[in-house]
Amino acid sequence: xxxxxxxxxxxxxxxxxxxxxxxxxxxxxxxxxxxxxxxxxxxxxxxxxxxxxxxxxxxxxxxxxxxxxxxxxxxxxxxxxxxxxxxxxxxxxxxxxxxxxxxxxxxxxxxxxxxxxxxxxxxxxxxxxxxxxxxxxxxxxxxxxxxxxxxxxxxxxxxxxxxxxxxxxxxxxxxxxxxxxxxxxxxxxxxxxxxxxxxxxxxxxxxxxxxxxxxxxxxxxxxxxxxxxxxxxxxxxxxxxxxxxxxxxxxxxxxxxxxxxxxxxxxxxxxxxxxxxxxxxxxxxxxxxxxxxxxxxxxxxxxxxxxxxxxxxxxxxxxxxxxxxxxxxxxxxxxxxxxxxxxxxxxxxxxxxxxxxxxxxxxxxxxxxxxxxxxxxxxxxxxxxxxxxxxxxxxxxxxxxxxxxxxxxxxxxxxxxxxxxxxxxxxxxxxxxxxxxxxxxxxxxxxxxxxxxxxxxxxxxxxxxxxxxxxxxxxxxxxxxxxxxxxxxxxxxx
Numbered sequence: 001x002x003x004x005x006x007x008x009x010x011x012x013x014x015x016x017x018x019x020x021x022x023x024x025x026x027x028x029x030x031x032x033x034x035x036x037x038x039x040x041x042x043x044x045x046x047x048x049x050x051x052x053x054x055x056x057x058x059x060x061x062x063x064x065x066x067x068x069x070x071x072x073x074x075x076x077x078x079x080x081x082x083x084x085x086x087x088x089x090x091x092x093x094x095x096x097x098x099x100x101x102x103x104x105x106x107x108x109x110x111x112x113x114x115x116x117x118x119x120x121x122x123x124x125x126x127x128x129x130x131x132x133x134x135x136x137x138x139x140x141x142x143x144x145x146x147x148x149x150x151x152x153x154x155x156x157x158x159x160x161x162x163x164x165x166x167x168x169x170x171x172x173x174x175x176x177x178x179x180x181x182x183x184x185x186x187x188x189x190x191x192x193x194x195x196x197x198x199x200x201x202x203x204x205x206x207x208x209x210x211x212x213x214x215x216x217x218x219x220x221x222x223x224x225x226x227x228x229x230x231x232x233x234x235x236x237x238x239x240x241x242x243x244x245x246x247x248x249x250x251x252x253x254x255x256x257x258x259x260x261x262x263x264x265x266x267x268x269x270x271x272x273x274x275x276x277x278x279x280x281x282x283x284x285x286x287x288x289x290x291x292x293x294x295x296x297x298x299x300x301x302x303x304x305x306x307x308x309x310x311x312x313x314x315x316x317x318x319x320x321x322x323x324x325x326x327x328x329x330x331x332x333x334x335x336x337x338x339x340x341x342x343x344x345x346x347x348x349x350x351x352x353x354x355x356x357x358x359x360x361x362x363x364x365x366x367x368x369x370x371x372x373x374x375x376x377x378x379x380x381x382x383x384x385x386x387x388x389x390x391x392x393x394x395x396x397x398x399x400x401x402x403x404x405x406x407x408x409x410x411x412x413x414x415x416x417x418x419x420x421x422x423x424x425x426x427x428x429x430x431x432x433x434x435x436x437x438x439x440x441x442x443x444x445x446x447x448x449x450x451x452x453x454x455x456x457x458x459x460x461x462x463x464x465x466x467x468x469x470x471x472x473x474x475x476x477x478x479x480x481x482x483x484x485x486x487x488x489x490x491x492x493x494x
Contacts, residue, residue, distance in 0.1 A: 019183055020052040025103035025130075026179075028172040029113050030076045032064050034421060036115040037215070040064035041089055042078050044117075045168030046099045047176055054176070058099055059169035061086035076166045089120045097121075100130060104199065108151050108175050110134035111218035111242055118214065131199055135175050137243070141194040142186050154178050202249040207266035216242040221272040222282035224290065228266040232290040237283035241270050257294060271451060274427045275419030277475065280466045281430070281437070282451045288462075289452065304461070305345050307336040309405075312362055315390040316383050317397040319364040321345050328458035332435055335406040338461050348404075356400040358393075359384045406464060409434045415477035417470070418443065431455075431480055435464045 026047040033039035045059040061078065063086045073079050096117070107113035110132045121128040139149040146157065151174055155162055160177045164170045183191050204210060207228060216223070222237040223245055234257075238244035245268055248261050271286070273279045287295060304324045312318035321342060327335070339345040346365060353363045361372045361384045371385035383393040414433030420443075421427055428451060431439035437460070440453040454460070471477075 019049075019179060023051070023103045024049040024106050024133075024179075025100045026106045026172045026176050027100075027113050027117065028107060028168040028175070029116050030072075030078060030166065030168050031116055032066060032068055032072060034112075034426075036112075036119040039116075040066060041116050041120055042068060042072075042083055043076070043168040044089075044092065044096060045170070045172045046096065047169070047172050048099045048103065049176065056099060057169065058095055060092050062092065063088050077164070078167075090124055093121065093124055093126070097126070097128075100128070103130065104133050105130040106133045106135065106175060106179075108135045108154075108171070109218060110136075111214075115214060133195065133198055135178060137198055137240075138182070138194060139178070141198070142182055142191070151175075202246045203262060204249060205262045205265040207264075208268065212268055213242065213245065216245055216268065216270050217272045218242050219272070220275055220279045221270050222279050222286055223271070224269045224286060224292075225261060225265045226267045226269070227264040232292045233261060233264055234294045235283060235286045235290060235292045236295075237279040239276060239279065241272075245270075260294065273419065273451065274421050276473075277417065277430070277466060277470045278419050278428045278451060280469075281440070281453055281463065284460075284462045284466065285451070285453050305339045305341050306330075307339070307345055307349060307364070309334045309336055309401075314386055315394075316359075316362055317394045318362045319349065321349075321364045326458075327461055330459060332406040332459050332464065333408065335461075336401045337404045352400045352404075354379070356396045357381055358397060358400060406435070406461075407468065410471065411477070411479065414438065414480045416480045417475065417477045432467060432477070433457075433480075435459060435467060437463050 024047075026049060028045050029041045030043040031039050031041050041062045042064050043059070043061050046057065047054055048056040061083050063083045065088065068078065068080050068083065100117075105114050105117075111134065114130070114132050118128050136149050139146075139154060143149070146153070151171060152165065154160060155165075155174060158178065158181055160174050160181070162170050162174045186194075204213060218240060220237075220239045221241045222235065223241055224232055225234040225236075225245070225248070226232050234248070236244060236248075249258055249265075271282045273282060304327055306322055306324060306327070308320050308322060308330070310318050310320045319336060323342070324330075327338075337345065337348060339348065349363050349365055350360070352358065353360055353365065357380065359372060359380045360366045360374055361368060366372060371382060371387075372380055374380035375382050375385065375387075381388040381393070383390070411433075414431055417430045417432060419428050419430075427443045429439070429441050429443045430437060436457045437453065437455050438457045440451055440455045442450050
């Protein structure tokens with residue numbers, strides 16, 4: 001019996017009847033890679049639990065019919081020599097099927113394990129289906145204060161025992177230990193509610209192939225919902241794409257939109273990423289390119305209203321309000337604010353000017369020459385007529401717009417940001433300088449695909465917002481030698 005799977009003493013589940021009401025197949029698989037469509041299982045481990053008690057366990061190495069990549073061998077300790085004489089999946093399939101039948105399929109990151117098991121059965125013309133309970137999602141629901149919910153984090157946090165990490169039966173044993181511990185620590189009603197909600201299956205649109213949904217990435221990315229005619233209905237992003245797409249079809253998710261998407265969605269296209277930055281950049285690019293019908297926020301901008309800093313006579317800082325088709329040619333440092341329209345721009349500028357005793361005329365809010373009308377009302381200190389020292393006025397001006405203006409680029413030159421798959425199977429690389437995206441590419445073993453991004457080096461205010469959010473969250477970047485960039489990009493990054 002694997003560590004952590006000791007027989008449960010009688011009455012241990014009296015606090016919560018939820019697990020006693022379900023038959024569970026707790027599954028873990030080790031594989032040759034991250035993609036169920038072309039990678040294969042190299043080890044399978046299953047614990048079958050009936051009415052709260054462990055009744056059977058099974059573990060077997062599996063010959064994948066191909067070489068195991070070196071990094072997988074290093075991660076799992078499973079070598080090509082070990083699986084050479086192991087049974088193929090079709091040989092162990094009958095035993096696996098018996099253990100899974102009539103059970104809720106339970107796994108840590110269940111879509112990964114479920115996807116591989118389902119795909120292996122599909123190769124045998126066996127259409128396997130089962131309700132799924134993902135213990136990553138359960139951990140997030142039960143312990144929302146914690147940021148990390150991977151199996152290694154749970155082992156450390158709860159003191160769970162695992163003799164051989166990244167081996168199928170031992171990892172499945174950790175999942176069972178986590179379930180037992182959580183049902184004891186969490187209030188019964190809350191635990192039952194969390195499990196019930198995770199087991200609920202949303203009603204899929206009648207025109208949408210369930211296999212398309214099953215193939216969606218469990219992790220981060222951007223996605224596109226379209227109808228039968230190819231009209232793009234909605235573009236979104238998420239750290240958990242499949243869960244977010246399914247959420248769109250639930251009645252409690254913006255009910256009117258959910259009904260519309262259930263009625264019209266016929267296809268879903270996903271762009272997998274390896275972190276939140278890539279997902280947000282992809283979403284912005286797709287919205288701009290596809291102009292989806294039902295996105296409330298982030299709809300592609302056709303026109304920009306900006307407040308831009310300009311030098312006035314006698315050295316006083318001044319503002320020009322402009323409507324522009326693009327911001328690509330502007331110096332980002334001159335942008336004091338970006339607005340939906342001129343009315344919003346003027347309202348914000350009036351509020352800031354009044355609060356900081358700035359001249360409405362220099363702020364582009366009124367026309368004329370000489371002292372403005374607000375000087376006589378003692379609401380302007382006379383910068384418009386040269387009665388206030390420019391240095392004092394400009395200091396207040398700087399303070400007034402410190403929070404709104406485009407921030408200074410925080411590095412001496414260009415930087416590279418990489419987001420990687422936690423299993424090491426791929427990633428994306430972004431080269432950024434002066435808030436401009438100059439390169440976006442797939443890296444590592446080629447498993448990652450290029451994202452639909454504009455990496456021309458033009459300034460994009462939405463990209464600026466995404467990068468600012470990334471750095472505020474403590475996102476990491478490393479300096480990139482300017483010499484490694486093309487001449488034009490290097491000039492922008494300097």
